[in-house]
Amino acid sequence: MNNWIDFGLVRDFAAEKTEAYRLCTKPDAWVERYGPDALVSYKTEAALEQILHELDEWTLLANQKFERVFGRYLPRQNSERNAPQLISGDASAPLQRNVLERDVCYALDFGAGYSAGLFLDQRENRQFVRRIAPRRLLNCFAYTCSFSVMAALAGGETLSVDLSRKSLNRGRDNFILNKLATDRHRFLVGDVLTVLPRLARKGERFDAIILDPPTFSRSHTGKAWQVEHDFEKLLLAALEVAERDAKILLSTNCTRLTERALEVMGRFCLKATRRAASFPPPVALPDFPPGEGARSLWMILR
Ligand SMILES: C[S@@+](CC[C@H](N)C(=O)[O-])C[C@H]1O[C@@H](n2cnc3c(N)ncnc32)[C@H](O)[C@@H]1O
Secondary structure (H helix, E strand, O other), X not given: OOOEOOHHHHHHHHHOOOOEEEEEEEOOEEEEEEOOEEEEEEOOHHHHHHHHHHHHHHHHHHOOOOOEXXXXXXXXXXXXXXXXXXXXXXXXXXXXXXXXXXXXXXXXXXXXXXXOOOOHHHHHHHHHHHHHOOOEEEEEOOOOOHHHHHHHHOOOEEEEEEOOHHHHHHHHHHHHHOOOOOOOEEEEEOOHHHHHHHHHHOOOOEEEEEEOOOOEEEOOOOOEEEHHHHXXXXXXXXXXXXXXXXXXXXXXXXOOOOHHHHHHHHHHHHHHOOOOEEOOOOOOOOOOOOOOOOEEEEEEEO
């Protein structure tokens, strides 16, 4: 079936204990699997109808079964974003469930808001964090702390920063789910752009830093964040707390910022701070067509 994941890849994911992945990507809709649940994201009712029909066909052909199907409308404006709605399945079943990604457990909540708790397009970046095993990871815009969990599993200390206390509490739950003691890990509620200079003044340094900001947000003090406008300022502040050989993830969902634009911005900030780095080519996600999902780039300082 066109645009649908092939059955070999489904078997590969199962073999590595990954239960959350993209099943299908079309111009106006896509489907993601979260264990026994499917989430359909759609731009138009016609696209929803068509992809639901294909989902039925695919589940039959692939010999898979979904307990529930949720639908989530993709609005043009962030202010119109809503939590997914149940399309089929048991309405009395809990909206919370856990899923595995490479045998690491994450808690999801389909009732918590627009996003359920795990961004699938960051899977390879999470794996990169586990592979480099940082001693001290700074996770900016941490959300449910999935990057911090990976660093902690690799033996590092972590600091997770987010404006949302609720998200950080969910992050703490993800640590507990993976049997990680939280005493070597900090969860800080605050605006990243205020926190970074404070950390620099205190002399804190990190050998891995995650910069995966939203496209637009507003802090509790009313300060607006706009990724195209503010990413450079953010990276310059992050470089102040980066160890000499730190690895920094630059990532964004903003379609106007390409990987090339991230690299140009990265090189500009390196020049301004008289530092040097390499930019390894990003690892492709097998379940996302090229150009879909977040654009990300690792900056390896040297
Ligand atoms: C795109 S999500 C980050 C996803 C995360 N990197 C992951 O892979 O799970 C954006 C997060 O940034 C947080 N946020 C938005 N503006 C912020 C700011 N100025 N300072 C700190 N956190 C902020 C939001 O609360 C949200 O949790």
